[in-house]
Amino acid sequence: MKTNIPRRAFAAVSAFALGLLAATAWSDPAAAQAANREVTIMGLEVHLNNLRAQGFARGGVDTLADFERDVAKVRFSTGTTNVLQEALQRIGMLNRSEEDLIFVNFADANVRLRNFLTPLNDFVAKEPIANFPQNWSPGMVAASTLGNQLYLVPFRCGTFTLWTNTENAKTAGISGLPKTPEELYEQAKAGTFVRPNGEKVFGFTLRGDKWSLNEDYAMAVRMFGGDLVTPDMKVVINEAGSVKAAEMLRRMYVEGIIPPNWATLDGGAMIQLFREGRVTMTFGASSWGAQFEGGDSKVKGMTVPSHIPLSRELWTDKITYSPSIVWFWGISMFKGATDKEAGYQLIRHMMKPEVQREAAKNGNGPCTADLFAELAQTQPVMKIAQEIFAISRTPLPAHPRMGQVRDLIGVTVQNIVVNGAPAKAELDKAADQIRRLLD
Amino acid sequence: MSRTVASPAAGRYRFNANTWLAAALVGPVLIAVVAIIVAPSIELLFMSFTDASPGMETKWIGLKNYTHILSDPVFRAALLRNVLFVVAVVALEMVVGICIALLLENPVRLRGLWMALIVAPYAVSPIVAVVMWKYMLDPNFGVVNFMIGSAGLTPIAWFTSAGTSMAGIILIAVWKEFSFVTIVSFAALKAIPNDFIEAARIDGAVYRQILRHIKLPMILPALSIVMMFRIIYTLREFAIVHTTTGGGPGTSTEILALYLYKEAFRYLNFGVGAATGWLMLLATLMLAGFLVRRTYRGMFPERSR
Numbered sequence: 001m002k003t004n005i006p007r008r009a010f011a012a013v014s015a016f017a018l019g020l021l022a023a024t025a026w027s028d029p030a031a032a033q034a035a036n037r038e039v040t041i042m043g044l045e046v047h048l049n050n051l052r053a054q055g056f057a058r059g060g061v062d063t064l065a066d067f068e069r070d071v072a073k074v075r076f077s078t079g080t081t082n083v084l085q086e087a088l089q090r091i092g093m094l095n096r097s098e099e100d101l102i103f104v105n106f107a108d109a110n111v112r113l114r115n116f117l118t119p120l121n122d123f124v125a126k127e128p129i130a131n132f133p134q135n136w137s138p139g140m141v142a143a144s145t146l147g148n149q150l151y152l153v154p155f156r157c158g159t160f161t162l163w164t165n166t167e168n169a170k171t172a173g174i175s176g177l178p179k180t181p182e183e184l185y186e187q188a189k190a191g192t193f194v195r196p197n198g199e200k201v202f203g204f205t206l207r208g209d210k211w212s213l214n215e216d217y218a219m220a221v222r223m224f225g226g227d228l229v230t231p232d233m234k235v236v237i238n239e240a241g242s243v244k245a246a247e248m249l250r251r252m253y254v255e256g257i258i259p260p261n262w263a264t265l266d267g268g269a270m271i272q273l274f275r276e277g278r279v280t281m282t283f284g285a286s287s288w289g290a291q292f293e294g295g296d297s298k299v300k301g302m303t304v305p306s307h308i309p310l311s312r313e314l315w316t317d318k319i320t321y322s323p324s325i326v327w328f329w330g331i332s333m334f335k336g337a338t339d340k341e342a343g344y345q346l347i348r349h350m351m352k353p354e355v356q357r358e359a360a361k362n363g364n365g366p367c368t369a370d371l372f373a374e375l376a377q378t379q380p381v382m383k384i385a386q387e388i389f390a391i392s393r394t395p396l397p398a399h400p401r402m403g404q405v406r407d408l409i410g411v412t413v414q415n416i417v418v419n420g421a422p423a424k425a426e427l428d429k430a431a432d433q434i435r436r437l438l439d
Numbered sequence: 440m441s442r443t444v445a446s447p448a449a450g451r452y453r454f455n456a457n458t459w460l461a462a463a464l465v466g467p468v469l470i471a472v473v474a475i476i477v478a479p480s481i482e483l484l485f486m487s488f489t490d491a492s493p494g495m496e497t498k499w500i501g502l503k504n505y506t507h508i509l510s511d512p513v514f515r516a517a518l519l520r521n522v523l524f525v526v527a528v529v530a531l532e533m534v535v536g537i538c539i540a541l542l543l544e545n546p547v548r549l550r551g552l553w554m555a556l557i558v559a560p561y562a563v564s565p566i567v568a569v570v571m572w573k574y575m576l577d578p579n580f581g582v583v584n585f586m587i588g589s590a591g592l593t594p595i596a597w598f599t600s601a602g603t604s605m606a607g608i609i610l611i612a613v614w615k616e617f618s619f620v621t622i623v624s625f626a627a628l629k630a631i632p633n634d635f636i637e638a639a640r641i642d643g644a645v646y647r648q649i650l651r652h653i654k655l656p657m658i659l660p661a662l663s664i665v666m667m668f669r670i671i672y673t674l675r676e677f678a679i680v681h682t683t684t685g686g687g688p689g690t691s692t693e694i695l696a697l698y699l700y701k702e703a704f705r706y707l708n709f710g711v712g713a714a715t716g717w718l719m720l721l722a723t724l725m726l727a728g729f730l731v732r733r734t735y736r737g738m739f740p741e742r743s744r
Contacts, residue, residue: 086704089493112494112707200579210685211705260578260599263688278579400495404706411689418688419601 037072039342042087043103047156047329048076050364051350056290057362067349072342081105092116097336100343103329104152107406109143110398118333119149123344129153129351135368137326139393144330152330153347158287158365159326159388160219160308161381167302168201168280177306179320181223184281184309185248185257191280192257199278204252205270206283208262208417210410215325217413218395219283220245223322225314228409231397235434237409238427246416246423253417263418275299283308285327286385287365305381307388323392328367401437408433480720487714492707504714513690514698514715521694524609525673531613532669533662536620541650543621544628554625561618569682572611601691604684608692611679616669623665627658663734670730671723695719 045055053060064074077099079087085108091097092115104113124132133141136154144152162184164177172191178184188203195201206216218228226241236242252258259265259273271288273279275297284292284305292303307321331350333343349355353370360366360375365385376383396402412430415421487504491497508514539557543550560568575583576597584594597607631654639649677696680686686693686701693701699719703712 082704089707093493112492115494202579210687260596262599263604264573264598264684273579276580400492401706404708407701407705411687414687415689418599419691421689 037339037342038075039072039101039339039346040075040077040099041101041103041331041346042077042079042084042091042099044081044084044329045078046363047103048078050156050359050362052076053362056294060362061358063350063355063358063362064346067346071345071349072339074346088113088116091334091336094334094336096338097334098338099334100337100339101331101333101346103155104332106140106143106328106330106394107396107402109146109152109330110400110402111146112400113151113332114146114149116335117151118335118337118340119151120153120333120344120347121148121150123340123347124150127344127348129348130353131368131370132351135370137367137369137389139326140328140330140367143328143394143398152332153351154328154330154367155350155359156365157326157328157367157389158285159385159392160215160283160324161286161305161384161388162281162308163274163284163288163292164281164304164306165274165277165279165299165302166304167299168277171201172203172280174280177304178281178309180309180312181244181248184223185252188252188257188281189255192255200256201277202259202273202279203257204281205259205262205265205273205279206249207265207267207270208258208414209264209266210407210414212266213410213413214406215327215395216283217245217249217409218325219308219322220249222324223309224311229396229405229434229438231393233397233399233438235431235438237412237434238424238431242427243423246413246427249413249417250420250423258417263414274303277302285365286381286388287363289381290363305384307384319391321387324388325395326389326392327394399438404437405434408437483713484717486710487717489710491709491713493709500710504710505718508711508714508718513693514695516690517693517695517698520605520692521674524605524612524676524694525670527609528612528616528673528676529666529669531609532617532620533666535613536617536665537624537662539617539621540624540628541654543625554622557618557621559618560615563615565615565678566682568615569611569679572607572614573683576607576610598684599688601688604688604692608679608683611683612673612676615679616672619669620662620665623661624658627661628654631657660734660737663730663737667727667730667734671727674723674726675719 049055049057051063053062068074084103085105087099088102088104088108089112091099091102092113104117132153137157140154140157141150144150144154162178168191169175169187172193174187174190178187184204190203191201192203193201206220207213208216214228221227221237221242224241224244226236226239226245228237228242229235249258253260253262265273267285270279270282270284271291274282274284274292277298286305289303289305291297293300308324310320310322331347333340333347337343350359353368356364356366356368356371357374360371366372366375366382369386372382372386372389376386396405399405408430412426416423416426488499488501489497490500490504543553543557547553563571575581578584578594578596578599581597584597588594595606596603598604635653635657636649639653644652675696676694677700680692680694680697681700684692686697695715696719699712699715702708702715
């Protein structure tokens with residue numbers, strides 16, 4: 001069937017449409033420009049959820065809506081931590097890339113980044129980021145700066161705390177929260193029991209998979225005042241605090257306080273165990289509260305965060321808790337980013353206090369002191385996180401060979417805890433190997 | 440029909456229309472193989488003589504990566520573990536696969552359905568299968584231990600020691616791939632002329648004798664090829680170990696592919712990773728060459744003299 005449209009009518013409609021388009025562009029040139037520009041950002045699913053209010057953050061505010069209206073569309077490309085690490089190295093080598101920005105994990109913040117990313121100093125000098133760097137933790141800003149050049153701006157930050165299932169603690173007759181590692185052991189032992197239906201409840205968990213273990217082991221070691229590698233690259237993993245931590249974990253494993261398949265427990269499996277009510281106490285990120293208390297969790301209303309204990313002899317008038325560890329994801333710009341100007345404008349937008357606040361409501365771990373202070377007034381876990389941020393540091397310092405060190409620590413601790421290798425001898429061997437790697 | 444594709448004449452080939460057609464058909468595949476496999480392999484070989492690491496300056500270091508790998512106790516342990524893993528997995532797959540093929544060879548009811556069920560593990564994505572098994576074998580809430588416990592037996596603490604971790608990995612590997620052996624064995628068994636079996640029965644042979652002297656020898660060439668494929672694929676196994684134990688506890692389940700992955704993508708030692716890849720490729724080629732030769736001799740003894 002052929003439809004005949006009168007030429008005059010067609011011309012009139014076309015003219016009207018063109019006029020409308022021109023009028024829109026004239027009245028809002030920013031919108032017209034934004035429609036033509038696009039910034040591509042690579043990150044984890046959780047970053048997308050925090051910014052776009054998607055997934056578990058559904059119902060929140062899309063923090064990128066204003067930016068998309070005024071500057072450029074934002075396209076997300078998500079992947080796992082490994083995928084992002086691989087993309088950083090692969091895309092970072094290109095002189096021109098479709099991808100403009102990428103979230104970088106603190107563990108990858110080392111001199112390699114200089115070959116993958118664009119330094120942000122010139123951009124910041126021209127158009128500063130709101131309250132940067134004074135509102136951020138100095139340690140994180142230092143970790144984001146390589147050779148006086150700023151490469152990352154921390155966006156998603158967090159720390160680790162101790163989470164207790166109060167219902168299990170009550171069943172086990174435990175009162176109060178542990179303040180020392182010895183109390184943690186005793187309460188974890190008491191918190192290990194078998195329910196009348198035959199289901200076993202474990203007193204304590206921490207991540208045991210090789211890749212995460214360096215972080216959880218650093219927390220265990222810092223309870224005893226020890227460390228793995230100091231910020232000035234001194235290897236101390238075989239000193240007293242570390243030996244005590246390894247021996248305590250081994251004892252807990254042998255006594256069935258820690259789950260038997262601990263060496264395969266990654267963050268996801270550990271969260272699942274805790275949500276199922278199968279654990280009394282666990283090390284966990286300050287941001288995990290939403291997962292413990294949300295969805296189909298069986299422990300809703302039963303979870304309490306507290307500081308990770310510290311040996312009593314290390315207590316001071318002000319500090320009676322472990323420094324734990326801090327972690328962060330920073331946003332950065334690829335060396336070959338297509339639209340660096342729009343990319344930097346997006347970084348600036350993400351760091352605006354109002355955007356940070358809405359992102360925090362969407363489940364993001366805040367990075368700025370102001371927002372921490374604000375949230376700490378209503379959320380106990382944020383108060384704990386704020387206190388830890390003031391005294392803590394990352395589990396390991398930055399170094400291009402730290403990936404190998406992380407794996408080596410995982411192997412060593414698994415050998416001690418699961419395979420029963422003697423703690424001191426195994427840690428001495430690890431210390432020698434780490435020194436050779438870092439030389 | 441006696442059309443010559445190309446024949447040597449005084450040391451030179453004559454090209455005709457068929458030659459060009461063959462070249463046109465094979466050419467694109469060869470170009471793809473060169474572009475996708477040969478060229479990257481050569482680049483990887485070059486990389487294996489350097490200390491390449493992303494974001495760092497690259498230097499030529501000769502054979503240092505190879506000497507490092509061959510003197511690394513972790514590599515040697517992984518190599519030994521890999522050999523044991525291959526022997527255990529392939530042996531179990533062959534036994535289970537052939538036994539099931541022998542069962543299905545009989546006129547069982549719903550044979551099509553049984554075949555479909557047996558092939559299912561082979562069709563499942565490796566990662567999906569491994570994650571599923573990881574949950575099923577979980578000592579805290581896994582269904583396998585629940586069933587073992589329900590049967591009045593002592594549950595097995597899977598993935599809690601070197602032994603139970605490796606046992607779990609072998610179990611998953613066998614479950615995932617035995618159906619390949621079953622399918623090929625079943626087809627080979629069905630291809631045996633019935634006359635042979637009938638003649639043996641008339642001569643008074645029992646099932647065991649028929650199996651030993653007729654069926655197994657006649658399916659042996661097919662089994663040799665299956666075994667060759669399974670050895671090569673099992674030697675390169677990665678997904679199961681990476682997803683279940685990550686090579687732990689300690690390094691007690693670490694095998695060669697995981698060693699390569701860690702060196703290249705965890706430690707970012709691309710040079711060491713490339714050298715490991717080349718050593719694995721050489722080992723696989725040598726093994727495949729040996730097995731192909733043995734299989735060929737078994738199938739065509741008159742041609743291989």
